[in-house]
Amino acid sequence: MKEVLILLYGGRSAEREVSVLSAESVMRAVDYSKHTVKTFFISHQGDFIKTQEFDEKPDEDEKLMTNSTVELSAKIKPSDIYEEGAVVFPVLHGPMGEDGSIQGFLEILKMPYIGPNITAASVTMDKIMTKHVLDTVGVPQVPYVAVIGQESIAEKIQEVEDNLVFPVFVKPANMGSSVGISKIDSVDQLEDGLREAFKYDNRVLVEQGVDAREIEVAVLGNLDVKATLAGEVVKDVAFYDYNSKYIDNKITMDIPAHVDEKVMKNLRHYAKLAYRTVNGSGLSRCDFFVTKEGDFYLNEINAIPGFTQFSMYPLLWENMGLPYADLIEELINLGKEAFEVRE
Ligand code: ATP
Ligand code: MG
Ligand code: MG
Ligand code: MG
Numbered sequence: 134m135k136e137v138l139i140l141l142y143g144g145r146s147a148e149r150e151v152s153v154l155s156a157e158s159v160m161r162a163v164d165y166s167k168h169t170v171k172t173f174f175i176s177h178q179g180d181f182i183k184t185q186e187f188d189e190k191p192d193e194d195e196k197l198m199t200n201s202t203v204e205l206s207a208k209i210k211p212s213d214i215y216e217e218g219a220v221v222f223p224v225l226h227g228p229m230g231e232d233g234s235i236q237g238f239l240e241i242l243k244m245p246y247i248g249p250n251i252t253a254a255s256v257t258m259d260k261i262m263t264k265h266v267l268d269t270v271g272v273p274q275v276p277y278v279a280v281i282g283q284e285s286i287a288e289k290i291q292e293v294e295d296n297l298v299f300p301v302f303v304k305p306a307n308m309g310s311s312v313g314i315s316k317i318d319s320v321d322q323l324e325d326g327l328r329e330a331f332k333y334d335n336r337v338l339v340e341q342g343v344d345a346r347e348i349e350v351a352v353l354g355n356l357d358v359k360a361t362l363a364g365e366v367v368k369d370v371a372f373y374d375y376n377s378k379y380i381d382n383k384i385t386m387d388i389p390a391h392v393d394e395k396v397m398k399n400l401r402h403y404a405k406l407a408y409r410t411v412n413g414s415g416l417s418r419c420d421f422f423v424t425k426e427g428d429f430y431l432n433e434i435n436a437i438p439g440f441t442q443f444s445m446y447p448l449l450w451e452n453m454g455l456p457y458a459d460l461i462e463e464l465i466n467l468g469k470e471a472f473e474v475r476e
Contacts, residue, residue: 135165135166135167135168135169135188136167136168136169136218136219136220136465137168137169137170137171137216137218137219137220138163138168138169138170138171138219138220138221138222138465139170139171139172139173139214139216139219139220139221139222139244140156140159140160140170140171140172140173140222140224141156141173141175141214141221141222141223141224141225141230141235142155142156142157142172142173142174142175142197142224142225143174143175143176143177143199143200143225144175144225144226144227144229144230145175145176145177145178145179145228145229145230146225146226146227146228146229146230146231146308146309147227147308147310147312147313147333148226148227148230148308148309148310148312149177149226149227150379151226151310151379151439152224152225152226152230153197153199154379154439154441155224155226155439155440155441155444156172156197156224157196157197157441158440158441158442158443158444158457159222159224159440159461160172160187160191160197161190161191161442162442162457162458162461163187163190163458163461164458164461164462165187165188165189165190167462168465169186169187169188170185170186170187171183171185171186171216171219172184172185172186172187172197172198173209173214174197174198174199174200174203175225175230176200176203176205176208177200179229180205180208181208181209181210181211181213181214182198182203182204182205182207182208182209183207183209183213183214184197184198184203185197185198211238212242214242214244215242215244219244220244220245220246220247220465220468220469221239221244221245221246221247221468222246222247222248222461222464222465222468223235223236223239223246223247223248223437224437224440225437226309226310226437226439227258227307227308227309227310227312228258228307228308230437231249231254231257231258231309231435231436231437232254232255232258232259232307233249233250233251233252233254233255233258236248236249236250236251236254237251240475243476244472245468245469245471245472246468246472247415247416247464247465247467247468248414248415248416248436248437248464248468249413249414249415249416249417249436249437250412250414250415250471252411252412253411253412253413253414253417253436254436254437256411256412257411257417257433257434257435257436258307258436259306259307259336260304260306260307260338260433261277261279261281261306261336261338262306263411263433263434264277264338266410266411267407267410267411267431269410270406270407270410272403272406272407272410272431273403273428273429273430273431274430274431274432275340275341275343275422275430275432276296276297276340276341277297277338277339277340277341278292278293278296278297278338278339279306279336279337279338280327280336280337280338280339281335281336281337282335283327283331283335286324286327289327289339290320290323290324290327293320293323293339294320297339297340297341298341298342299317299318299319299320299342300316300317300318300342301316301317301323301339301340301341301342302314302315302316302317302339302340302342302372303315303317303323303326303327303329303330303337303338303339303340304330304337304338304340305330305331305332305333305334305336305337306334306336306337306338307333307334307336308333308334309435310375310378310379311372311373311374311375311378312333312375313329313330313332313333313334314330314372314374315329315330316342316372317339323339326339327339343422343424343430344424344425345422345423345424345425345430346365346390346392346422346423346424347365347366347368347373347420347421347422347423347432348363348364348365348366348390348392348400348420348421348422348423348429349363349364349365349366349418349419349420349421349445349449350362350363350364350400350401350404350418350419350421350449351364351416351417351418351419351438351445351446351449351450352404352405352408352413352416352417352418352419353415353416353450353460353463353464353467354413354414354467355414355415355467355470355471355474358405358408358409358413360401360404360405360408360419361401361449361450361452361453362388362389362390362397362401362449362452362453363389363390363392363397363400363401363421363449364386364387364388364389364390364445364448364449364452365386365387365388365390365391365392366384366386366445367384367385367386367387368383368384369383370383386445386448388445388448388449388452389452392423393427395427396423396427396429399429400419400421400423400429403419403421403429403431404419404421404431407419407431407434408434411434413434413436414467414471415436415464415467415468415471416436416437416438416446416464416467417434417435417436417438418434418435418438418445418446418449419431419433419434419435420432420433420434420435442457447460
């Protein structure tokens, strides 16, 4: 009997299109001698729709069904995804996917799933919470001002002027793919940047901008944690925004990153430390800033990083000798292991 792998994709967050690409990549790479794949699309409104089933590798022109191709009337109750013995891969990014909500739901259903548990997902989804938690174990991070709710904006602008130096980056606390983020060069633009970020969350942070290379480490494991050599996102844009990530393809990846040995060792050490501190499980991509002087800061932990065959996370593992299809198998096994510990 082949094991059933359930892919959940789409989702309610602003990152749903990225999720479709990641899920499509997974559906093509799964080892079909071991698994059948059943896919469920989650619409923008949060409806669950049963989409496709694959017993073998789909044709190149086969695409996952999305909003435009799916019968929205065919929606099911979310709990109808349940199937005894199946493993779920929530290939979802951003709020309502990467933040612990779907993970909690799957635990209630008593289903094994791939990726972060409830704590790891909820802590890492919130950039302010992540800073608090990682501060306690001495992970280097850039200075910031947290803005909780919109009433305190005037006061917070003053706090930014007093404590940070322009440019600064304004970000919704809970988001990804650079959605809602702006680079702010002077104080008179700050309020607009804050309003933009508040469209996505009522928790916003203003971060000290750093002139730095962006270098990332992939982490894999439950209690036994492994970290890859780091890779660099080489960009010739002011910042790595949504367009440069997914539309213009203006990014190249340098794997392994050309950094000195001591920096490399430190990045891998702090990636693992950060992962363990947030109770990481399954996988995460730990993103750092590295300055010319060799100073480094952890920018964020992505608990369900972009997962297409050409995304940084799988490429970092490929460089360590773990190809994409085997990485998926490893993640399935880690998901089952975490399930056994829970149940
Ligand atoms: P992801 O898609 O990786 O989940 P995200 O939406 O969580 O991204 P960040 O990684 O925090 O957002 O920021 C997006 C980009 O903005 C970074 O990759 C970097 O290019 C730029 N950036 C963010 N914060 C800073 C900073 N403090 N200094 C300099 N650049 C920054
Ligand atoms: Mg992120
Ligand atoms: Mg992300
Ligand atoms: Mg990022």
